[in-house]
Amino acid sequence: MPRPTRKRVEPIRTEALLVRRVPVGEADLIITLFTEARGMMGAVARSARRTSKRFAGLEPMHLLRVSLEERAGSDLALLVEASIAKPRLHLTTALDRLEAAGRALRWIRGVAPPGTPEPGLFCTVNDLLDALDVAPPEGSVNAHLATAGLRMLGNIGFGLVLDRCVHCGKPCAPEATACLDAEAGGLVCRACGGARLVVRSALRARIEAAAAGDDAAILAEDAQVVVDLVEAALSAHAAPAR
Numbered sequence: 001m002p003r004p005t006r007k008r009v010e011p012i013r014t015e016a017l018l019v020r021r022v023p024v025g026e027a028d029l030i031i032t033l034f035t036e037a038r039g040m041m042g043a044v045a046r047s048a049r050r051t052s053k054r055f056a057g058l059e060p061m062h063l064l065r066v067s068l069e070e071r072a073g074s075d076l077a078l079l080v081e082a083s084i085a086k087p088r089l090h091l092t093t094a095l096d097r098l099e100a101a102g103r104a105l106r107w108i109r110g111v112a113p114p115g116t117p118e119p120g121l122f123c124t125v126n127d128l129l130d131a132l133d134v135a136p137p138e139g140s141v142n143a144h145l146a147t148a149g150l151r152m153l154g155n156i157g158f159g160l161v162l163d164r165c166v167h168c169g170k171p172c173a174p175e176a177t178a179c180l181d182a183e184a185g186g187l188v189c190r191a192c193g194g195a196r197l198v199v200r201s202a203l204r205a206r207i208e209a210a211a212a213g214d215d216a217a218i219l220a221e222d223a224q225v226v227v228d229l230v231e232a233a234l235s236a237h238a239a240p241a242r
């Protein structure tokens with residue numbers, strides 16, 4: 001009787017970011033990749049801690065090129081090959097940049113569902129890592145992070161609503177000071193209960209400009225409040241834990 005031929009499965013070749021690595025057993029790694037082709041993916045990298053040849057540069061921050069084989073009956077793919085497509089060597093030399101990048105990767109891990117391509121999110125986080133790699137001006141690291149965070153919200157379909165109340169839809173005049181509830185997704189008018197955070201019109205305009213693509217809109221002094229906003233909004237839309 002002829003042996004049943006094992007169906008040859010084409011490996012998935014894609015660019016990816018390493019978002020988590022957990023050592024398992026003697027030499028293996030369980031990794032989480034944010035891939036361009038399939039979004040979040042878990043994979044096993046066999047003997048990755050023993051031989052670095054097949055898995056050169058399996059480190060966070062660099063843009064990687066990977067080959068993965070899906071395995072029947074398992075949530076974890078098999079990492080066949082990994083190499084660095086674009087190194088980001090300067091990013092890892094400054095603590096503040098590394099921290100900002102790490103935070104962005106945590107955000108991604110929190111909101112990107114497994115197995116679903118998120119091209120916008122992939123692009124936004126890679127743009128941020130590139131910007132952090134080319135020595136951003138003193139004090140602007142968190143402004144970059146804040147800007148990327150606002151865009152991530154847009155990428156996943158939860159961009160902050162800043163021109164009207166998210167509850168009743170009442171428009172808010174551009175020059176007005178407004179109450180912003182990030183977890184609710186944007187402005188909340190006083191009739192609907194308002195919100196603890198009060199945002200002046202100028203900052204509201206800068207947040208809107210940054211979300212829409214202006215890289216220089218968020219000022220250093222805005223960064224912390226915007227990062228906090230992003231974090232609150234993202235956590236309200238976190239993907240189920242896995």
Ligand SMILES: [Zn+2]
Pocket residue numbers: 165166167168169170188189190191192
């Ligand atoms: Zn309202």
